[in-house]
Amino acid sequence: MQYLRVKDIQGMLGVSKSTIYRWMDERNFPTPIKFSAKAVRWRLDDIEKWITQQPNG
Template identity: 40%
Template sequence: MKLIRIKEVMNRTGLARSTVYKYISENNFPKPIKLGSRAVAWVESEIEGWINDVIHERDRGQPEPNT
């Protein structure tokens, strides 16, 4: 299991820091793990899963391309 910090989360998702925390407050994003009094990190596989879910939602209901 690998933990990643906010800058890496932002790089991977394309989200701004404020959007990450907004989505967390709306229960639409993985919650961070507290590492210390002022440090948090996310489980890398949970972030990857969230990205895959967003891609799946985008593709759901889309017609198959004609070949």
């Protein structure tokens, strides 16, 4: 299983870090997995699935 950092997702989607966290606040983005108090990662599969579910995906 591959995990992505927020910077990886920013590059994939062409959005800012604040946009990703806003989507999370709006419950419109996959929940990350906490690896430690300061480290979170997203599953690549979850992000790819989310992309395909978007109107422009």
